Structure formats: C-alpha cells, structure tokens
Amino acid sequence: MSEKMSVLHILHELHPSGAEMMIYNAYPYWKDVCNCSIMATGKIKGPFAGQLEQAGYETVWVPTEGTGKMSKVKHLISFWKYMRKHSYDIIHIHRESLAFEYALIAKITGSRHIVRTVHSTFAHTGIQRKIKAATRWIMRKTLQVSFVAISDGVAENEKQVFGNVCETTIYNWCNNQKFSFLSEQEKKQIKQEHQTTDKLVLVTVGNCGYVKNHELLLRAIALMKEKDRILYRHVGYAKGETEREEQLAKELGIQEQITFAGSTDPMPFLQEADVFLMTSIYEGLSIATLEAIFTGMNVLLAEAPGLTEFQGKGLENVDYFTSIPEKLSEKLDAYVKEYDEGKIRPSRAQRLVAEQLYDCEHQVEKYVMLYEKNQKRGNL
Numbered sequence: 001m002s003e004k005m006s007v008l009h010i011l012h013e014l015h016p017s018g019a020e021m022m023i024y025n026a027y028p029y030w031k032d033v034c035n036c037s038i039m040a041t042g043k044i045k046g047p048f049a050g051q052l053e054q055a056g057y058e059t060v061w062v063p064t065e066g067t068g069k070m071s072k073v074k075h076l077i078s079f080w081k082y083m084r085k086h087s088y089d090i091i092h093i094h095r096e097s098l099a100f101e102y103a104l105i106a107k108i109t110g111s112r113h114i115v116r117t118v119h120s121t122f123a124h125t126g127i128q129r130k131i132k133a134a135t136r137w138i139m140r141k142t143l144q145v146s147f148v149a150i151s152d153g154v155a156e157n158e159k160q161v162f163g164n165v166c167e168t169t170i171y172n173w174c175n176n177q178k179f180s181f182l183s184e185q186e187k188k189q190i191k192q193e194h195q196t197t198d199k200l201v202l203v204t205v206g207n208c209g210y211v212k213n214h215e216l217l218l219r220a221i222a223l224m225k226e227k228d229r230i231l232y233r234h235v236g237y238a239k240g241e242t243e244r245e246e247q248l249a250k251e252l253g254i255q256e257q258i259t260f261a262g263s264t265d266p267m268p269f270l271q272e273a274d275v276f277l278m279t280s281i282y283e284g285l286s287i288a289t290l291e292a293i294f295t296g297m298n299v300l301l302a303e304a305p306g307l308t309e310f311q312g313k314g315l316e317n318v319d320y321f322t323s324i325p326e327k328l329s330e331k332l333d334a335y336v337k338e339y340d341e342g343k344i345r346p347s348r349a350q351r352l353v354a355e356q357l358y359d360c361e362h363q364v365e366k367y368v369m370l371y372e373k374n375q376k377r378g379n380l
Contacts, residue, residue, distance in 0.1 A: 014046030029364040083109040100135035113374040120284035121157040136164040151285035172285040173360040179294040203273035205288040208241035220328035222252040226336040296346035
C-alpha cells in the first residue's frame with residue numbers, strides 16, 4: 001500500500017459550520033489515503049476543534065493576536081515559522097482573507113502543491129477587486145495553485161468578477177447518511193407527538209445577522225393573513241444578532257409562534273418542519289439547505305446568489321421567493337392553503353437526485369483525485 005498523502009487544511013476559527021463540517025464529514029472517506037491536519041488561524045482556536053480531533057484529525061493553532069495590520073504581520077511570521085518546521089504533500093487553503101499570503105509562504109518554505117477552495121460568491125469592488133484579481137492570477141500562474149469552486153455559480157463569479165478560471169468545481173456536501181429521507185407518514189407521526197398537525201411548521205438553520213436576513217422572514221410572518229397557522233423554529237445562534245431578532249419578534253407581536261433553539265442538532269427540527277427556508281442575501285452553496293434537501297422536505301429559498309444554484313437540478317420540492325416581505329408573506333399564505341390540501345409532503349425523488357449530485361463520498365473522492373493529480377504534476 002502506498003504511503004498516505006499529508007494534507008494541511010487552513011481555516012479561520014473552527015466552528016461547526018461550513019468547511020469545518022464538510023471536513024468533519026469527509027473523514028471516513030479519505031482517512032485511508034490522507035493524513036489530514038487542520039490549522040486554525042483566528043484569535044481563538046474555535047469550539048469545534050475537539051470534535052474534529054475526536055473524528056481523527058490533528059488540529060494546530062497559529063493564532064492572530066491583537067488588531068490592525070501589525071497583528072496580521074505577526075501572524076504571518078508565525079505561519080512562516082510553522083511552515084519551515086513542518087512539511088506537507090498538499091496545502092489546502094479555505095480562508096479568503098490572507099489566502100495569497102498563505103500560498104506565497106507555503107511556496108517559499110517548500111510546499112509544491114497548493115489547493116485553494118473558494119467557498120462563496122465574493123463581490124469586491126474598486127481597488128479591492130483589482131487587488132484580488134491580481135493575487136488570484138499570481139497564485140494560479142506563478143504559484144501553480146489549483147483553484148476549486150464549490151458551485152457552478154461560484155465558478156462563474158470568480159471568472160466574471162476576478163478573471164479567475166477555477167481548475168474544477170466540486171460541490172459542497174453534507175452528512176447525507178444522517179440527514180435521511182423522512183416519509184410523509186413519519187413526519188405526520190412526529191407532528192402528532194408535538195401536537196402541531198394543525199400548523200405549518202417553518203424552520204431556518206444557521207447563524208443570525210445581516211447576510212442571513214431573518215428580519216425579512218419575521219416581517220413576512222407578521223404580514224400574513226394566516227399567521228396564526230404558523231410555527232417557526234430557528235436553529236443557530238450569533239451573539240447579539242439572535243437577541244436582536246428575538247426583540248423584533250416581540251415588537252411584531254409574533255414571539256409566541258417562534259422558538260429560538262440556539263446552537264443544537266438541526267435534525268429533530270427538520271423532521272418536524274414542513275418547510276425549510278433560507279432568506280440569505282447571498283450564500284456559497286448552502287450546506288444547511290443541502291441537509292434539508294436530502295430529507296426530501298419542501299425548501300423555500302430567496303432568489304439570491306448561491307441559493308439559485310439549486311434551480312434546474314430536478315429537485316422538485318425546491319421553490320423560490322422574491323426577497324420582499326409582502327411577496328414572502330403571500331407565498332407563506334399559499335403554503336398554508338397547500339398544507340391544508342395535503343400538497344406539502346416529502347419527495348423521495350428529490351432525495352435520489354440529491355444523492356446523484358451532492359453525495360459526500362463521491363465529492364470527497366474528487367478532492368482525493370485532485371490531490372493525486374497535483375502530486376503527479378509536481379513529479380513530472
């Protein structure tokens with residue numbers, strides 16, 4: 001058996017979301033061919049570090065201390081010292097900020113194979129856009145960095161905004177074994193146990209804040225004709241932002257219909273809910289949305305960059321709304337009527353399509369093939 005590849009994943013703080021969850025779920029599928037280490041580079045190591053270690057990963061921390069430009073300089077010096085002492089077959093950069101500096105230092109200190117995954121649709125303007133375009137060109141052409149997009153939209157955005165042609169697109173994934181299909185009968189039983197069969201149960205998953213745009217949903221519920229038929233659960237937390245949304249719910253008089261569940265396992269909430277919503281202004285390729293899609297449930301998304309990725313994919317329970325409170329309110333009232341008519345139900349066909357497009361094992365295999373391709377390229 002050939003020796004395993006050593007891979008260093010560079011992230012910011014380690015939280016149970018985004019790239020961290022993808023790496024966590026990937027472990028069983030690349031553990032036999034890759035020895036993966038995860039580097040945290042934020043002010044804290046992050047609360048998810050322990051779970052990543054329990055899964056089988058080594059975690060290291062090169063902290064960013066203080067604020068301002070000097071803190072970045074000190075951090076990059078620390079990163080340079082670390083890279084001089086450690087050798088990896090593949091350096092995989094997930095951070096957007098400092099990605100160029102990490103790639104340059106990795107190259108200078110002897111790392112020949114660098115992969116850079118772009119996780120979102122970035123829309124820099126002015127001089128910042130020119131700088132990002134230039135550094136991406138240098139990374140690709142001079143440092144031989146392999147750029148990967150996590151969706152078709154992200155790949156197109158990189159090309160249009162920065163003139164950056166990604167080498168390949170590898171879709172995001174989730175733990176599709178955990179987020180299993182739930183039949184109509186199973187969902188009915190859960191709702192009977194929770195005494196919510198007379199309600200249309202909505203759920204959102206993720207942190208709170210400006211980009212997630214939960215205020216839109218709260219205002220839409222308040223405008224509904226059938227708002228008394230709605231129960232809304234939110235899974236996730238962001239200090240200060242969640243409290244602000246709780247206060248807004250009180251001001252709108254809908255606080256009794258809303259549960260702010262905090263950071264917890266979303267699966268029990270998806271099992272009870274009839275409709276998953278994502279109101280974001282933009283996303284990369286939303287993992288929370290993928291999790292909902294895999295259960296077969298109805299998914300209602302804003303017509304926003306990243307979320308429109310799921311259009312035209314044959315996912316029959318995925319629908320869209322215009323990001324105006326009045327429009328979303330009308331949509332939700334229509335959903336209440338459809339629920340009463342028995343039309344809001346899970347789709348097994350949606351689950352099967354999702355398995356073809358976003359299966360965790362298959363997507364991880366694509367990364368392993370890219371790592372191997374980089375190694376062979378460097379050995380020519």
